Amino acid sequence: MSGEIQAEDFSFWYGETQALKNISVTLPAGQITALIGPSGCGKSTFLRSINRLQDVVPRTRHEGAIRLDGADIHAPGMDVVSLRRRVGMVFQRWNPFPKSVYANVAYGPRVNGIRNAARLDEIVETSLKRAALWDEVKDRLRESATGLSGGQQQRLCIARALANDPEVLLLDEPASALDPLSTQKIEELLFELRGSLTVVIVTHNLQQAARASDHTAFFFLGELIETAPTQTLFTAPSDDRTEAYITGRFG
Amino acid sequence: MGGVAVGDRIYRGVTTLAGLAIVALLLYIAVEVFTGGWPVFRKFGLGFLTSSAWDPVHDVYGAAPAIFGTLVSSAIALVIATPLAVGTAVFLSELAPRWLGQPIAFLVDLLAAIPSVVYGLWGIFVLEPMMRDSIAPFLQNTLHLGGLPIFDGVSYGPGMLAAGIILAIMILPYISAVTREVLMAVPRSQREAAFALGATRWEMIRDAVIPGAKSGIVGGIVLGLGRALGETMAVTMVIGNAPTISASLFASGYTMASIIANEFAEAAGLHISALLAIGATLLAVTLVVNVLARWLVARVGVRYT
Numbered sequence: 301m302s303g304e305i306q307a308e309d310f311s312f313w314y315g316e317t318q319a320l321k322n323i324s325v326t327l328p329a330g331q332i333t334a335l336i337g338p339s340g341c342g343k344s345t346f347l348r349s350i351n352r353l354q355d356v357v358p359r360t361r362h363e364g365a366i367r368l369d370g371a372d373i374h375a376p377g378m379d380v381v382s383l384r385r386r387v388g389m390v391f392q393r394w395n396p397f398p399k400s401v402y403a404n405v406a407y408g409p410r411v412n413g414i415r416n417a418a419r420l421d422e423i424v425e426t427s428l429k430r431a432a433l434w435d436e437v438k439d440r441l442r443e444s445a446t447g448l449s450g451g452q453q454q455r456l457c458i459a460r461a462l463a464n465d466p467e468v469l470l471l472d473e474p475a476s477a478l479d480p481l482s483t484q485k486i487e488e489l490l491f492e493l494r495g496s497l498t499v500v501i502v503t504h505n506l507q508q509a510a511r512a513s514d515h516t517a518f519f520f521l522g523e524l525i526e527t528a529p530t531q532t533l534f535t536a537p538s539d540d541r542t543e544a545y546i547t548g549r550f551g
Numbered sequence: 552m553g554g555v556a557v558g559d560r561i562y563r564g565v566t567t568l569a570g571l572a573i574v575a576l577l578l579y580i581a582v583e584v585f586t587g588g589w590p591v592f593r594k595f596g597l598g599f600l601t602s603s604a605w606d607p608v609h610d611v612y613g614a615a616p617a618i619f620g621t622l623v624s625s626a627i628a629l630v631i632a633t634p635l636a637v638g639t640a641v642f643l644s645e646l647a648p649r650w651l652g653q654p655i656a657f658l659v660d661l662l663a664a665i666p667s668v669v670y671g672l673w674g675i676f677v678l679e680p681m682m683r684d685s686i687a688p689f690l691q692n693t694l695h696l697g698g699l700p701i702f703d704g705v706s707y708g709p710g711m712l713a714a715g716i717i718l719a720i721m722i723l724p725y726i727s728a729v730t731r732e733v734l735m736a737v738p739r740s741q742r743e744a745a746f747a748l749g750a751t752r753w754e755m756i757r758d759a760v761i762p763g764a765k766s767g768i769v770g771g772i773v774l775g776l777g778r779a780l781g782e783t784m785a786v787t788m789v790i791g792n793a794p795t796i797s798a799s800l801f802a803s804g805y806t807m808a809s810i811i812a813n814e815f816a817e818a819a820g821l822h823i824s825a826l827l828a829i830g831a832t833l834l835a836v837t838l839v840v841n842v843l844a845r846w847l848v849a850r851v852g853v854r855y856t
């Protein structure tokens with residue numbers, strides 16, 4: 301099983317402001333890890349460091365390392381394009397391209413060099429099925445993606461990320477703008493993905509973290525306070541700040 | 552309380568009046584120009600638009616050379632300016648570091664501030680000799696394009712191509728400025744979506760930025776076209792001012808704007824009417840282009856989520 305992520309003393313700065321402080325953690329391959337913590341504590345910054353999307357943010361720097369299956373993602377030999385193919389990402393606000401459903405899902409494979417039409421058809425179908433969207437869109441693959449409902453668009457974005465057949469899927473509060481039913485569909489499909497790839501999900505919703513993850517990591521003011529199997533973290537947190545957060549005393 | 556209502560009514564009255572005044576002014580100008588040109592429209596009918604005889608001495612007037620010249624010189628300008636302007640805008644908004652981008656953007660904007668007559672002078676003293684000694688020989692002898700009708704014949708300097716090149720430089724800042732605006736308006740989430748799927752910077756620009764900015768880019772091109780169609784001074788100085796239709800871009804020509812500017816001073820009688828009729832035609836062409844443009848911009852627009 302590949303797709304293990306390891307951070308080692310990873311720190312990150314926006315200009316002079318340090319957003320992450322010496323993060324060291326292992327996110328086990330094939331499992332779901334939830335990142336929780338109050339807003340502004342660095343969850344998105346950490347998530348976006350894993351696929352080096354933070355590279356495009358000007359005036360930032362990092363120290364320490366993040367490894368994907370043991371390989372330093374910032375090493376000179378690491379090609380950022382192929383890293384992003386291996387590490388897919390889904391954003392808080394769904395962001396399909398204003399193109400057809402098909403073109404959205406086929407985008408990743410196309411920019412990564414797959415041209416064969418039959419092969420693309422197959423990838424699109426598989427990815428939409430994995431994202432639990434196939435039945436709803438199989439008759440409207442050529443229609444604009446922006447005509448779908450919010451929940452469908454977000455699952456389309458998941459399908460689009462899955463089309464690259466990544467080893468890791470990063471999700472930044474993917475359901476925070478969705479209704480409970482759409483949220484449930486996303487949680488279910490993530491559960492289905494368990495075992496086939498590593499899932500890292502940022503969430504504000506503690507019930508969601510408790511329900512839908514194997515491990516939970518609690519971030520606070522740029523630090524990683526504790527990481528534990530989800531059950532343990534929610535029932536017997538070892539740090540007072542974790543306990544204060546999960547019992548709703550701040551955040 | 553009454554004071555507010557009165558103030559409100561006065562305000563509304565004044566703004567309505569101002570709005571109506573603009574419409575009235577526009578209509579008034581259009582009517583004046585059309586009635587001024589009416590004797591010529593009546594005498595030559597539709598033939599005025601299709602005939603290429605322009606002979607003030609015998610009072611025979613056909614606007615075809617001027618219409619042709621306006622359309623061709625504007626088309627040349629668009630063909631040259633569009634890729635340059637869009638390329639500049641993409642460079643400035645997506646690729647250039649700030650310290651380089653801002654001064655270049657300022658210089659490009661400055662192109663729009665240069666008076667038309669200065670472009671004309673530059674055209675006469677720099678572009679025309681260059682046309683004759685370098686550009687035409689390069690196209691004909693180095694690229695061996697002399698066989699094409701559009702690059703046939705001898706270039707003496709002034710002509711359709713010179714006018715097109717000047718117009719291209721003049722409209723470039725407009726297309727570039729509008730394009731830059733709309734590129735920057737493409738949501739960051741679209742760029743990140745492309746990057747996160749393994750797009751290179753170039754692929755991200757091609758697939759996520761340009762399509763989202765397409766309607767704005769078209770809008771900028773149309774704005775540029777509007778400028779090119781009506782541009783007078785610089786074109787008059789370099790186009791050669793001959794009422795002929797020639798396939799060769801090296802040949803002299805005329806545009807609707809330049810024929811009016813060039814001949815109004817010594818015109819009398821039906822000649823004046825003919826120039827007004829050309830003015831009316833230019834007004835109509837500009838109107839059609841603008842309507843077409845609005846329709847086009849609306850058609851290629853995209854909607855995110």
Ligand SMILES: Nc1ncnc2c1ncn2[C@@H]1O[C@H](COP(=O)(O)OP(=O)(O)O)[C@@H](O)[C@H]1O
Nearest residue numbers: 314317319338339340341342343344345346357
């Ligand atoms: N582009 C940015 N420029 C400067 N500071 C930023 C930027 N993005 C985030 N930050 C700061 O970094 C800290 C962590 O932000 P973030 O990772 O978005 O937190 P979270 O996702 O946990 O809410 C916050 O204090 C935030 O203000």
Ligand SMILES: [Mg+2]
Nearest residue numbers: 343344345472
């Ligand atoms: Mg966040």
